[in-house]
Amino acid sequence: MTDRSVAVKAAAEPDFLQFNDLACEAVGGKVIFATDEWFAPAANLLKREPPEFIASAFTEFGKWMDGWETRRKRIAGHDWCIIQLGVPGQIFGFDVDTSFFTGNHSPYVSIQAACLDQKPTLTLEGDRTGMAATDSQLAAVATLGSEAWPELVGVSKLQPGYSDSCHNYFKITCDQRVTHLRLNMFPDGGISRLRVYGVGQRDWSSVSAHQNVDLVALTNGGVCLGYSDAHFGHPRNMISLGRAANMADGWETARRLDRPKKLKADHKGILQVPGSEWAVFRLGHVGVISSVEVDTNHFKGNFPDSCRIEACYLTPEEETRCIRTRWNSGKWQVLLPPQKLRPHHIHLYGEAELKLSQPISHIRLVITPDGGVSRLRLWGRPTSTNQQQIPASKL
Structure with a gap:
């Protein structure tokens, strides 16, 4: 329960980290049952923010910790909780983060999963610090049979x-599609965060061919498959729910070092610079885009000068090749020509600005020269051509 040691160079991160966190509280994830929450409530597992440590913080139950921490178990069994994903979908990997639990982390963990037809009626309300599951809660959760769920x-x-x-x-x-997880600690202890990286899966059979849908939204199966730089914020943040909470809740790159010493602009006011940054997304469903939203909310002194959007239709095999070559594909076509951007502003582009009217499966947002974008929306109509899901983490 002390400050962490000085950071050392981390090993290469797994590729599934580019996917969306399907359990985060920001997308509706919630803990609906926990055996014990004496020192710190299980709801902390799903916080969007990284965990923090405050040396002087204590509660009446002991040391305050920014995670889930159970009491030292003195009865038979082990501690566990049930998590309801905010976005049901296919999972490719987990990050079980034990930050700051240095003498009190859980020694072992396992994770089980299920796809439930109906949401359980179980709920946990308020600050659960110092509490444990009641007999009635234990009886209610027993009806799920979670101890028999398949192990991931x-x-x-x-x-x-x-x-x-x-x-x-x-x-x-x-x-398989997953809606709920059972996180098991053996036997007790603390975990700071659980990140559940995957791709959302929506039932498209109920969506009309004439209905406009945000085809790149994470709730509709959109996913980031590659990017040039994510120094201050990952591109996947742009397809999250609602407007960004702050700059950290968007995509922001480092400042490019190849910027001219003196900047010049063309007749439209767009800076003429040699470099740019990019992020590629697979849409949740193939479709025809009718409008685009580029939101620079919170980016007031670090917004991009301009942006453009390219698009294409790729087969699963073509997607695989593009990932391996870092998206140097010759199939890209201009969907949205270069547009001058403003700080802290929602930019809307309709059919008058868009240049493609055929179905697409992938888009590439290019910003010049660098900077931050908080949200990207691509509104359009899903077409009847279904797109096979390809897990880029396996490529």
Whole structure:
């Protein structure tokens, strides 16, 4: 329960981290049951913000911790909780983060999963610190039969919460849609965050061919498949729900070092610079785009000068090749020509500005020269051509 050690150079991160966190509270994820929450409530597992440590913070139950921490178990059994995903979908990997739990982390963990037809009526309300599951809650959760759910992660050892060991990554192979998880701690202890990386899966059979849908939204199955730079914020943030909470909730790159010493602009006011940054997304469904929204909310002194959007239709095999070549594909066509951007502003582009009217499956947002974008929306109509899901993490 002390400050973490000085960071050392981390090993290469797994590729599934580019996917969306399907369990985050920001997309509706919630803990609906926990056996024990004495020191810190299980709801903390799903916070969007990274965990923090405050040395002087204590509650009447003991040391305040920014995670889920159970009491030292003195009865038979082990601690576990049930998590309802905010976005049901296909999972490719987990990050079980033990940050700051250095003498009190859970020694072992396992994760089970299920796809439930109906949401359970279980709920946990308010601050649960100092509480444990009641007999009635235990009886209610028993009806789910969660102890028999298939394992995605078998019983595995966790490393303590120092900066060079806190991220416990588990890459999995699961072709099934998942709605709920059971996180097991053996036997007790603390975990700071659970990140559930995957791709949302929507039932498109109920969507009319004439209905406009945000085809790149994470709730509709949109996913980031590559990018040039994500120094201050990952591109996947742009397809999250609602407007961004702050700059950290968007995509922001480092400042490019190849900028001219003296900047010049063309007749439209767009800067003429040699470099740019990009991010590629696969749409949740093939479709025809009718309007685009580029939101620079919160980016007031660090917004891009301009942006353009390219698009294409790719087969699964073509997508695989593009990922391997970092998206140097010759199939890109201009969907939205270069547009001058403004700070802290929602930019809307309709059919008058868009140049493509055929179905597309992938888009590339290009910003010049660098900067931040908080949200990207691509409104359009899904076409009848279904797109096969390809897990880029396996390529």
